[in-house]
Amino acid sequence: MTTELNRGLRLEITDDRHFFEGKVADLLDRLYGAALRLAKNREDAEDLVAEAVAKAWASRRSLKDPEKFRSWIFRILTNTFISGCRKQAVRPQAETFQEHPSDVETAFSLFEELHQPFLLWWGNPEKDFLNKLLSQDIEKAVDTLPEAFRMVIVLSDMEGFSYQEISEILRVPVGTVRSRLARGRGLLQKALWEHGKDAGLIKST
Amino acid sequence: MKKVKTIGCEEALKHLLAYLDQEAGAIKRREVERHIEICRTCFSRAEFEQSLKTRLREAGRGTMRSSFEKRIKILFDQFTTKQKRETP
Numbered sequence: 001m002t003t004e005l006n007r008g009l010r011l012e013i014t015d016d017r018h019f020f021e022g023k024v025a026d027l028l029d030r031l032y033g034a035a036l037r038l039a040k041n042r043e044d045a046e047d048l049v050a051e052a053v054a055k056a057w058a059s060r061r062s063l064k065d066p067e068k069f070r071s072w073i074f075r076i077l078t079n080t081f082i083s084g085c086r087k088q089a090v091r092p093q094a095e096t097f098q099e100h101p102s103d104v105e106t107a108f109s110l111f112e113e114l115h116q117p118f119l120l121w122w123g124n125p126e127k128d129f130l131n132k133l134l135s136q137d138i139e140k141a142v143d144t145l146p147e148a149f150r151m152v153i154v155l156s157d158m159e160g161f162s163y164q165e166i167s168e169i170l171r172v173p174v175g176t177v178r179s180r181l182a183r184g185r186g187l188l189q190k191a192l193w194e195h196g197k198d199a200g201l202i203k204s205t
Numbered sequence: 206m207k208k209v210k211t212i213g214c215e216e217a218l219k220h221l222l223a224y225l226d227q228e229a230g231a232i233k234r235r236e237v238e239r240h241i242e243i244c245r246t247c248f249s250r251a252e253f254e255q256s257l258k259t260r261l262r263e264a265g266r267g268t269m270r271s272s273f274e275k276r277i278k279i280l281f282d283q284f285t286t287k288q289k290r291e292t293p
Contacts, residue, residue: 135264
């Protein structure tokens, strides 16, 4: 009886426009930030968020637990992005969900390239490198990642979702989340390294 | 309390990212913590990876255009209109 009552109350809460609007307003900048990294440009990111919000409202009764609103709406956002990619066939499928870049790229470590233990007390090249990077350098590096890796980096490193939550959002096993994150981070660091060389942020290679 | 196993750099690095993501199990977390307390290179590595994570988190904040916020408000108003039509 109590459970049914609670369930009824929860449905009433999620059906309420003020609840929905308040939650979306709180998350809007994060939804937009994530959409921007997925879609890579303002116009498509705005369309993506608007479409996801409209879809979320239309399916608001499928949200069983109001506490999970955040992961629920991010799942709608990523699903909208994936189905949009497939519909538009912007890129060939193999590139869109490429899972197997070379091991050399995915095992890349900026720290190993930059760290100089003998400089211990006089300098910290890896820290200097990070300090020289602009936010837009990092955003551009994220944009170079294939979608499958970009999505987990956005959800984990940018949005702070747990592996379990990412697994539920993307509907892939936790093990897949772990391996995509490890590979994605390697690729991201490789992209930052290449950018650092091109922009002259690294003194010697 | 169970004694914490001493692990080497290779083992610590294998679990470092899960540790920084707060996804390592309790035992592994203690082993990695113990290792970075005594290994200066792995400590520096942990510090670096954490700083990169922080930079990524900061970079994830996009600045929205005011026209977009207006667009979302209009969308909300449409919800109310639709909801009124749905409710008998």
